[in-house]
Amino acid sequence: MTSYVLQVLKCTACETEFVSTEVASCNTFDAVCYTDGFIEGPMYDEGSRLLECPACAKCLWRGNLPAMRYVSESEYSRDAACKALPWAIPVRRFAGIVDAAPWTNNAQESYVRIRAWWEANDGCRHNQSVSSNISCSEVANLDRLLVILDPSDPQEALIKAEILRELGRMDECLHHLDRRFDNDLDAVASQIRILAQDGVRRVARLSPHTGERPARESIL
Ligand SMILES: [Zn+2]
Known part of the structure; x- marks a missing residue:
């Protein structure tokens, strides 16, 4: 509970x-x-x-x-x-506060922008008939996340790969996944890799055997 x-x-x-x-x-x-x-x-x-x-x-x-x-x-x-x-x-809704930039460092900015991204994904997350098309402002949000996330961190590399997949940049996505991930992160990377190889851009449920989220508290 x-x-x-x-x-x-x-x-x-x-x-x-x-x-x-x-x-x-x-x-x-x-x-x-x-x-x-x-x-x-x-x-x-x-x-x-x-x-x-x-x-x-x-x-x-x-x-x-x-x-x-x-x-x-x-x-x-x-x-x-x-x-x-x-x-x-x-604050539970973040897309509306991105323009106000209520942050003073990259960690705070990532926190807000990742949640704005989640909100943008909510429609097609819960309804397969909803288009996964991304608006210009959502693309700008994701582009900025690609700049501030650190690919040397395995968790942030995974988030970057997922963003690239959802943007349809599959080759770049697969490049970010071309590394060793530990334990649960490796299971998540495998699922994102399969989706990218299949050309799927939509956010997807993780199979239960992965157990955990693709990235944890350090950036989320
Ligand atoms: Zn006050």
Whole structure:
């Protein structure tokens, strides 16, 4: 199951204190994993590293905020001062904030752009009759990811290969997969390789035997 904790944080822009829900633990039991790294499962919630301040609406990185304290559910119900605080709004939709560029480094930019990519894939992810055509803005997002992801990192190389496959650049995709991957990553690479060799651009479910996502927390 997914469990959550409450945390009191302070906005670095307006100094308002607010309450935020943070994922304490989750798992991928019965989850479906996709070639683009997206995971959906009954006990999986990755949460959001980006929050919107309930007072000034500024987009904030959770990890950059002063953490005032953690609050258990029982403490919250008894703490009148805490209950009076507003709640942060976790950012769950990312395509609309790419143009605002709410990042200061490549890791943050990758985080936002990968999730914008996942959103773009959601239509054809869940419905095989939906076209997998990519808009100009989506291509621009993927082109920028190809620049900032590091191919020397096996996980990021896998993400780059998948992006190239979805862009229809199959030879480049296969070039990025022409290396040794360990364990679960190798199983994912094999599936992306087969799709590329077959000329398939659409995002795809990973076969259950791969077990894990094609890339993990370092960039996702
Ligand atoms: Zn604020």
